[in-house]
Amino acid sequence: MSAMGRWEPNARGRLAQAAMELFQELGYARTTVEGIAARAGLTERTFFRYFTDKREVLFSGSADLERFIVETIAHAPRTMAPLDAVVSALEATAPFFEERRGYARKRRAVIAAHGELRERELIKLASLALAVAASLRTRGVSAPTAALAAEAGVAVFRNAFERWVDDREQRLLSGHIQAALKELRAVTAVTAGAGTSSPRLRPTKPSRRRRPNTQRPA
């Protein structure tokens, strides 16, 4: 038997590290699976046991992460408010990321430089928000509240993550998440002096007036 089929300890991590090095040295476009495997001291066959292609190296963790978040929400105490359950589950991922700030920074640089990768990242985040909303609904949260709590929570996480990656003072991700949550709460708080009589805070009950539905396109 050749060495090719042999189990390689931490092959996934070595391949990811090698891929990130090559994305930085050669650029994403010029990096090949062959080159990644060679840099990691592994075979292409081993690469394909873990990843379908080089793009997958950047995104393969997101399914596990989504599953972890969804399960954490599902098991949160029944009394926990929806947004608290979401933010709490997102914060529970922090120890995982805390060990990988340098990798996260390099990953972001590669993604920022390629429209196709930026789009993939957006889609992963939208998928996460949908999964989070579904998990809240299983807790008996109404669909509209679940959707808004999920989107608000993911927005908090995304903003906190960006700031954590850039933070020269190396403050923890959980601190950035709490700071972003506080900011979101300040942003959504009804501003002093604005009451329901304000012209921009109209009655929230939807109007029943009907209008012709002409179906004329844009």
Place this chain on the structure above:
Amino acid sequence: MSAMGRWEPNARGRLAQAAMELFQELGYARTTVEGIAARAGLTERTFFRYFTDKREVLFSGSADLERFIVETIAHAPRTMAPLDAVVSALEATAPFFEERRGYARKRRAVIAAHGELRERELIKLASLALAVAASLRTRGVSAPTAALAAEAGVAVFRNAFERWVDDREQRLLSGHIQAALKELRAVTAVTAGAGTSSPRLRPTKPSRRRRPNTQRPA
């Protein structure tokens, strides 16, 4: 001179309407530019004066809409809070959509059925949130607050738009926007009984503790 170069009144609207009919009748994949032009009683050359391809029929309005929203935010009263300025600008688009609910419903059905179109829609919304955040920053709003207010506002709009499209009672979009804003405010309000001493509401000042930054990939 042939009739091909002739100016056609409302050619854009006729092409969009024809495209939507064919997307419904034949499916998106089987609809051709040739077919769309023929259905509208126009030439392919006229089609390409307005749209680069059939997909563009579904998304060509979004750049104008984004520009309108960005300018409305830029001109909002200085005293208006960031989220109010965003929601107010999004609400200002309602009269445009109110005339086009039937079209919006058909458009959504086509988009929902095709992954590629769903991704395009997500990207347009993300682009809108970035443009809204940039517009808030020109008003002197800090970058973190601008990003969160933009994302919260776009989340409110998207949720309201979905419910408006589905609304059998034909209530107005502006009412749905106000209802979704109220829900977001309820979702983000600090829940009764949860104080800063609660384990899930830790001090918001980020911790200064350092941790080793091992840069180990996922």
